[in-house]
Amino acid sequence: xxxxxxILLSVITAATPLVLAAAGELVAExxxxxxxxxxxMMIMGAVCAFAATQLSGSPYIGVLAGIAAGALFSLLFGFLxxxxxxxxxxxxxxxxxxxxxxxxMLGESFLGMQGIKLQPIAVPLLSQVPFIGPLxxxxxxxxxxxxxxxxxIHWFLFRTRSGLKLRAVGDSHGxxxxxxxxxIRTRYLAVLFGGACAGLAGAQLSLVYTPQWVENxxxxxxxIALALVVFxxxxxxxxxxxxxxxxxxxxxxxxxxxFGIGIPSQFLSSLPYMATIVVLILISHNxxxxxxxxxxxxxxxxxxxx
Amino acid sequence: MPVKGQIASGPLLAVSNLTKLxxxxxxxxxxxxxxxxxxxxxxxxxxxxxxxxxxxxxxGVLAPTAGEILWMGDNVRITSPGDARKLGIGMVFQHxxxxxxxxxxxxIALSMDRSISLARVAEExxxxxxxxGLPLDPNAHVADLSVGERQRIEIVRAxxxxxxxxxxxxxxxxxxPQEADRLFETLLKLKAEGRSVLYISHxxxxxxxxxxxxxVLRHGKVTGACDPRAETPASLARMxxxxxxxxxxxxxxxxxxxxxxxxxxxxxxxxxxxxVSLKDVSLKVxxxxxxxxxxxxxxxxxxxxxxxxxxxxxxxxxAVQIRQKPVGTKNINARRLMGAGFVPEERHGHAAxxxxxxxxxxxxARNQSDRRAFLGGGFLKIIRQGAVKAAARRISAAMxxxxxGEDPPAGSLSGGNLQKFIVGRELDRQPAVLxxxxxxxxVDAGAASRIRQALVDLAKAGSAVLVISQDLDEIFExxxxxxxxxxxxxxxxxxxxxxxxxxxxxxxxxMHGKTEGAGAAHAH
Numbered sequence: 001x002x003x004x005x006x007i008l009l010s011v012i013t014a015a016t017p018l019v020l021a022a023a024g025e026l027v028a029e030x031x032x033x034x035x036x037x038x039x040x041m042m043i044m045g046a047v048c049a050f051a052a053t054q055l056s057g058s059p060y061i062g063v064l065a066g067i068a069a070g071a072l073f074s075l076l077f078g079f080l081x082x083x084x085x086x087x088x089x090x091x092x093x094x095x096x097x098x099x100x101x102x103x104x105m106l107g108e109s110f111l112g113m114q115g116i117k118l119q120p121i122a123v124p125l126l127s128q129v130p131f132i133g134p135l136x137x138x139x140x141x142x143x144x145x146x147x148x149x150x151x152x153i154h155w156f157l158f159r160t161r162s163g164l165k166l167r168a169v170g171d172s173h174g175x176x177x178x179x180x181x182x183x184i185r186t187r188y189l190a191v192l193f194g195g196a197c198a199g200l201a202g203a204q205l206s207l208v209y210t211p212q213w214v215e216n217x218x219x220x221x222x223x224i225a226l227a228l229v230v231f232x233x234x235x236x237x238x239x240x241x242x243x244x245x246x247x248x249x250x251x252x253x254x255x256x257x258x259f260g261i262g263i264p265s266q267f268l269s270s271l272p273y274m275a276t277i278v279v280l281i282l283i284s285h286n287x288x289x290x291x292x293x294x295x296x297x298x299x300x301x302x303x304x305x306x
Numbered sequence: 307m308p309v310k311g312q313i314a315s316g317p318l319l320a321v322s323n324l325t326k327l328x329x330x331x332x333x334x335x336x337x338x339x340x341x342x343x344x345x346x347x348x349x350x351x352x353x354x355x356x357x358x359x360x361x362x363x364x365x366g367v368l369a370p371t372a373g374e375i376l377w378m379g380d381n382v383r384i385t386s387p388g389d390a391r392k393l394g395i396g397m398v399f400q401h402x403x404x405x406x407x408x409x410x411x412x413x414i415a416l417s418m419d420r421s422i423s424l425a426r427v428a429e430e431x432x433x434x435x436x437x438x439g440l441p442l443d444p445n446a447h448v449a450d451l452s453v454g455e456r457q458r459i460e461i462v463r464a465x466x467x468x469x470x471x472x473x474x475x476x477x478x479x480x481x482x483p484q485e486a487d488r489l490f491e492t493l494l495k496l497k498a499e500g501r502s503v504l505y506i507s508h509x510x511x512x513x514x515x516x517x518x519x520x521x522v523l524r525h526g527k528v529t530g531a532c533d534p535r536a537e538t539p540a541s542l543a544r545m546x547x548x549x550x551x552x553x554x555x556x557x558x559x560x561x562x563x564x565x566x567x568x569x570x571x572x573x574x575x576x577x578x579x580x581x582v583s584l585k586d587v588s589l590k591v592x593x594x595x596x597x598x599x600x601x602x603x604x605x606x607x608x609x610x611x612x613x614x615x616x617x618x619x620x621x622x623x624x625a626v627q628i629r630q631k632p633v634g635t636k637n638i639n640a641r642r643l644m645g646a647g648f649v650p651e652e653r654h655g656h657a658a659x660x661x662x663x664x665x666x667x668x669x670x671a672r673n674q675s676d677r678r679a680f681l682g683g684g685f686l687k688i689i690r691q692g693a694v695k696a697a698a699r700r701i702s703a704a705m706x707x708x709x710x711g712e713d714p715p716a717g718s719l720s721g722g723n724l725q726k727f728i729v730g731r732e733l734d735r736q737p738a739v740l741x742x743x744x745x746x747x748x749v750d751a752g753a754a755s756r757i758r759q760a761l762v763d764l765a766k767a768g769s770a771v772l773v774i775s776q777d778l779d780e781i782f783e784x785x786x787x788x789x790x791x792x793x794x795x796x797x798x799x800x801x802x803x804x805x806x807x808x809x810x811x812x813x814x815x816x817m818h819g820k821t822e823g824a825g826a827a828h829a830h
Contacts, residue, residue, distance in 0.1 A: 161415065164408070164412055164415060164416060165416065167405075167407070167408065168405050168408065168416050171405040171406065171407045171408065172403075172404075172405055172406075174403070175403035175404065175405060176405075176416075177367075178365075178367055178387060178399065178403045179387055179403060179416055179417050180366075180386045180387035180388035180391070180417075181416070288449070288450075291406070291407065291449060292406075292407045292447060292449060293407070294407075295407075296406070296407065
């Protein structure tokens, strides 16, 4: 395996959790819910995936546990913001802090344990293709899932009636309610999906990226995922493009150090956020496209007047 | 003709003792109403009379507190708009329930319960829009459409359900007279097919022209059921308002004074994709006159107000002049200091901060122009509560503002009373120039008449008054001269006496005196 392949492989591994978490958050935001708790849901997914893998011996059980943990944690967010109509921003921040704390507590007994890595699955024939084969078709299940999920989200949002309803809820929840769409139910499902994706992203961290449990191992990836959704202007495939770009930037920190290139790592780790700001400035020039893609009732609480 | 209280055989919809309480307030109080098959039934009433609450219950958006709804003789419980549609009730909302980010076809598909592909929806919508004469492009984004086009989407959307009863909530409030005529043709076609229409309006002329029967609401109660053609506008108005409304006329205003407010070749680029650019707008308002600017919403009215008031100053200082001094680049406070007053369209969040008290709102608007009266302590600028409260009392008394308590939050006042206070806040300064945008939008008839009279009185006292309004009745009540705004262009002014509604309608559609011939092709 050449150096280029090795670098690209590491980029894919670094980008996958970003793509997953951002794709999930994209669905939640398309329904009008701003869940800033991605980091918290991710770390809960990571610790539960690791613990379940250790206890059961199967990383696949771990993956399921990660998904369940993220979804369950997002359910708490949904209950607070959708049923009790708490402020979404404050609740999301609290969820992140809670997740970081609870995961540290749950993971204490697993610290320093040797992890079980999720093994790659080679796709017959395709994995034999030179260069592309080892890169894209000798990957773990979570990578395949991440691409399938983005494709599925695109199809769901723009080709199905349920996806249309979800976009309608995010655009104007009052009108959607008047048309008989169940706004709260739609948002619960979107938030749950977002949580499940964030949990899966966390499982990738503790089962693939670095198969062990370290406190705070999500290391701000949840925040990058949030930035990524805006960067992608709420379009699913742009999440993949942006995710791989941000993944490449974060990997370049390591490679730059290895090659002794004197760029401060702090500068490199701030790049995704700077890139998001630049993209925001660029897209805000085309106001019409922004308005058509941005969920207009993002972050606004919905209370039916009954 | 069935008499009130006696139900004819087989009404399509009958409502008995329908009540909706919000807390202890009865928005609808024991309403009785029945609609026959194939009739156009008017629901008349002022803002806040309970019309919208009633139809929301019929459409399953609100749950009734008490009472029954009978559909074709069966007692039904309508708990969601989906239920209503299944029964055969279609609804065209007053504030459109459209999704700006979605296409026309997607918007229509959203209200379809069955799973049909988007392509089929687009086809069917195109067919219906041809049959009923409502041209539409299924693939256009709603954000790019005019108000009239948006209403067509709502109507086609309702028709796709093949409803027996179509409810229209104030459908003509956003249309030109010509667009309204086309809507009436569509409604008569629906009636000829045996469908019923529940037509909600406060415009008596339309109701008399179109409707077979009328039910009148006041303060949540039915105050009359009649054949509108057998009534006079005055008798209908009495049922709606409860007493006679004072008639306002522009008598006594004149165009002989000096020019106090002027716009010269004012052009402003659109600030947002959905805004309108102003194109070479020129106007003069003289002391002693009311110039009214008519036009359908979204044709540059708010942009014109922004430029004249200085909320968004323009690049050319000479483009706007107040009392013959250039002010184009000056901000709103500088213009207020020169003796101008401004009343914007939005009451809440623009003209007033809803959560602040009336006196605080008074200081917010006039802390520059009346700083000597309201602020003390030199550079500390401490608010003189006593002086401010006294001024707020003076304004409330002058405009008959009805409120609970001495100095309540602005948000606790009804729309009409808050609007009276906001207009009074400017009138209290006796401005030499007053610019008002939609002075009585969503205001009850009594308050509207009071505000209009105050505007005419101000002009008679020698001020220059500019009124921007969509309401033609209002315009004819107050205007000395009338100009029409369409797509950001302003027509020449015409003396109000010489102008007919038909002529205004043509001007609204974009046929300008200035651009002869070219405008005729402007089909919306």
